[in-house]
Amino acid sequence: MSAVETLVARLGAGDSSARLRSAMTVGDQPGLVEALLERCAVEPDFFVRDMLTWALIQQPAEVTVPKVLAELQSDRVQARSQALHTLSKIGSPATWSAITPELLRDPDDEVARTAWRAAAVLAPQDKREWLAGELVTQFGRGDRMVQLSLSRALVALGELIGPVLEPALASKDAGVRAHARATDLLLRDPDAAFAADVDAARRIDNLGPEKLAAAEAHKEAQAAC
Structure with a gap:
């Protein structure tokens, strides 16, 4: 078995700690991009996957980027998700156009979440408003963590999302x-707890701002008695 084959075999070791150690040692080894991407697509451990991404970004970008981009077309959910994550870490603006509307609306929540994060990192200034318009079409999707990911991606785009939010704020849904x-x-408050924000949003939506303010004032008056 060659040295490269030995390294590849160790990436698939049965013990996750051994796989993590192997991923830490292969970053400066040439010719392993395909093996690293293959392992990214199947690796069950989050920390090992993150180290595999680190190893990938140590490889020459001219070799890594085209192969990572090809993974975005994979039928394997984790391959697409990890490729998007790797692109966000490489941070090359030239890869922005690979994050298509289809990926932003991917039926798998994890792929979509990773696409949202990567797009917010990579979008050039003149595409950020367009991106915000794409992201708001996903409002109401998924559980709390999915919704938080979407909101964080939008907030990362800055104040320009204000006008884009208006139709969603008036949605029938x-x-x-x-x-x-x-x-x-x-x-308005990036440090706010998202769960509390969702709860407050629902209360405002159900009562209306004026009724909510009256209810809060009534509670304060009762507490003062």
Whole structure:
């Protein structure tokens, strides 16, 4: 067995700690991009996957980037997700156009979440408003963590998302309205707890701002008695 074959075999060791150590040692070894990407597509351990990404970005970009881009077309969910994550870490603006609307709306939540994060990192200034318009079409999707990922990606685009939020804030879908309002609150206060923001958004949506203010004033008056 050659030295390269030995390294590749160790990436698939049965023990996750051994796989992690192997991934840490192969970053400066040439000719392993395909093996690293193959392992990314199947590796079950989050920390090992992150180290595999680190190893990939140590490889020459002219070799790595085209092969990472090809993984975006994979039928394997994890291959697409890890490729997007790797692109966000490489950070090359030239890869922006590979994050298509299809990836931003991928039916798999993990792929979509990774696409949102990567797009927010890579989008050039003149495409950020377009990206915001794409992202808001996903309001109301998924569980709390999926929704938080979407909101964080939007907030990362900055104040320009304000006008883009307006149609969602007036949506007939209560879930979309609450998610949009929570995103608006997060934009105003990035340190706010998202769960509290969603709860507040739903209360505002159900009561209306004036009734909510009256209810809060009534609670304060009762507490003072």
